Amino acid sequence: MLKRITFFVVVLVLVKPIYDYGSQWLDEAKQFLNANEVVIQDATSEVISTVNSAKDTLIHTTTAATQTPPDAELPAKVQTVEELADSFYYYLSRWENNFEIHYVGSTADIEQIIQSAVDEASNRNHYILGHLAERKIEYEYSRFDAKIRVHQTYLTNAAQEEIVNKKVAELLSTVPVESMSDFEKVKFVNDFIVKNTAYSTESTASPHSAYAVLHEHKGVCQGYALLALKILEGLGMETQYVIGEVYTGGHAWNLVKVDGDWYHLDTTWNDPTPDRKNIVRYEYFLIDDEQMKRDHTWKTSDYPEATNLKYDFMAQIDHAYEQDGLIYYSNVNDNDILYRVDVNTGETTRLTDSRAQFIVGYGDWLYFSNYSKGAYLSKIRKDGTDESILFREEVNNLFVEDGYLYFSTNDGLKKMEL
Template identity: 30%
Template sequence: MKSYFISYEAFKQKGGSIKTTTITYEELLAVLTMHMERLDKQFSLIINGHLPKPLHQILDDAFEQSHLYKAFYTQHCANRSYRYRSLSKNRVKVDFTLSYRMNRKDEKQMLEEVESVLQHITTPNMSSLQKVIAVHDYIVRTYSYELHTKGSPFSVATFMKEKRGVCMAYALLFEKMMEVLQIPCHYVIGKADGEGDAGHAWNMVEIDGQWYHIDVTWDDIGHVFEHHEIRYRYFLLTDEQIAKNHQWDLDLYPPCTSERFNAMHHLYDVCIAGDLLIYPHSKTAYLTAMDPETLQTKKLADIRVQYCTYANGLVYMVNHSDGATLYTFDVETTELTKCSKDQIHAIKKTSSEVVVMYANGKQEMFEIDTGTDDSERAEQTPEFDEARYTIVSMMSLGDSYLATFNSETDDIPAFKSADGVELYINEPIRQLTVSLELNKGIQLQMTTNRKQVQFKKSAKLVLPLSYIELYIPVIEKQLDKKVTVFDKSISIDVSRSLLIQIKNK
């Protein structure tokens, strides 16, 4: 069906705002979107004018089409109800009650994480296509399809916390990342073969003036095929191509007709290396490179490869032409190097390291050089100048530590216990209460007058080296990642407010 509502953008251009409470039925969708963007739970609207159909049908249509604008917010609306009464012949008051799968705290945390991820996986000089590829690959490699989660599998908050969720979470996260990158994108609701009556969600994205379908969920095949985790079969498709197994209301979305990226649809195990995509050739499995802008390809080496993973200027891969052993390919020099004699089971990449898993169960980690310069490291990891801190004794109660700091002036406190646990605060403050627990991972609470404090600069927790075996396992479980200790110390961003360092005391 064609929408009879005016768009969110058109409503704002004519001066409409959240303060507009008396509207026409054509403006209903835009105003509802504004309220859901604010996560408003209760509000009222007065609808003026003759209605072309019963009011309950207009209201249902508005909610059903709410995903067309600000989908990150409107699709987190979990439940809705309304009641209405006539004020006069052509004047109706409607009272709305809504509930959401996220709150303002969830929203803030998600948006902060999205910004952080995008700073890590994209650069300002990337083209729109390169950014779309980077986001597509990040979501597929980082998250898993799973209906059974602790939180709502439809919520992006659950998705980002548990790294599991369903198509709605995949598509909403992709749409939000595109919005932050200022790349036009739609959240699409429809049906797909094999998805049952529950429906399916995917995206449309605009590149160089042309719209394309992209189904990140269906490109994530790691839960189906053990030896593959990403493909491009549903990456930048036309209407005709995706209509073979997807159905949607064509009247609500722009047409997708360009076949520009057809050559990418057969790719798998792709890694992004600068301006190139590097991958196994679909027929020969030879190491191959493609320029995604021109779609020109070239063979890099006559070896059959798998698990192409790029880091530190090198492509890490399994060489099946040499017993499934670990090789690297230097993108700059084109040099091939054999790195092990043992057979490889898989290669994974996290934000900090490349993890090589061998068939014999052994693992090997290669730390990723993030390119952080010395000045950035100095800001992230403050130097310990004892003179700048006011030292406060910290009481130890088994695995728990407690301390309170009070001062008449703004001082920078450092808390120390008799058994070598130290906590350095790197901003001046007059009153601070600290509660630290280590038995269930790093659980730190910092409060002022019973209100939680979030410092702009990272606090730093220092643990004795002897604590490694005792606490690293629970820290790893908390972070859901492997912790590698280099030179008897680690530095990990735990919660945007804490860095950990382990040292020999």
């Protein structure tokens, strides 16, 4: 009994996201267990075990359980682990903080029954799983009856999730989902999150939530990965939320299935820090297990294998501009020289000897900051011909809007009609 209770308490402790404390959670769990004694008394005693923790609390008593009014959409009683999991999932998916479930059946292994139901319910939806925080479970039981009371906290809430759902729906309404390839969908999500988010813990909402990343444009790896999961699933992509470790501690990213093969996607590590506004990296974009293992670790048995190398070429891309299946970019593997790649074939072409950053396009032309010539504003045709300098001062942060090219200089923002 002591071992089963201890195991249950450990599992509850681990519900707290690892991103709050990194690898510190294991030491805290050990210290907690060493400092708290689980007391086993006679079954007729009211309180069998009381465990208190800053993270989770488990209280269970052996009194005659009484039936509580059932939820209108749930049965008054549940009789199996599956039905118990259904009830847990019902409340978790509605971001309920306090709820009660009446279980009728043998309680000989009640701790394991509850834990199995919680695990099954949590794993039904990785988006919910990633937002679970502290949990306290109390239960009263007799031989064939248990009243289970749950206090669950989240990294989000129902009101915030309404906003997330609305904003994601609005975002997806702006793209031609039906005509997009799997690759285009993943790139759209990666680029959207990176361009609109600054890695930061200084958010009003939890920086670990998708809400903070989408609504406040701030967050950490957990929020990045959960928002990516949400949008990718909205695009009809099969996606998983991955929990692992990097050199700084706990980390989260995604696995996504593209044209039948699994790949890793780490939107957090594709976002340059400090934030570079519209600049997107692709070093961790649709890569395989072996590449990911260079600096990421995870429990591989919990996730599908990613072995395809089709999109390896994306890792060399920086300052990208994409049009008609072609990406024009600064090649990080060749001194930031301006290149072009066909995303369908992976064929690359060097367009010039100039080092290019802040690349944008309009019509037949590319515009960029030419770091081979003082970071001056330059233009070149998309076939690599007719390169010339337009403005002989250092420029950056180029963008095109309403037929004008905008760029920043030491004297502020300037514009040029195209």
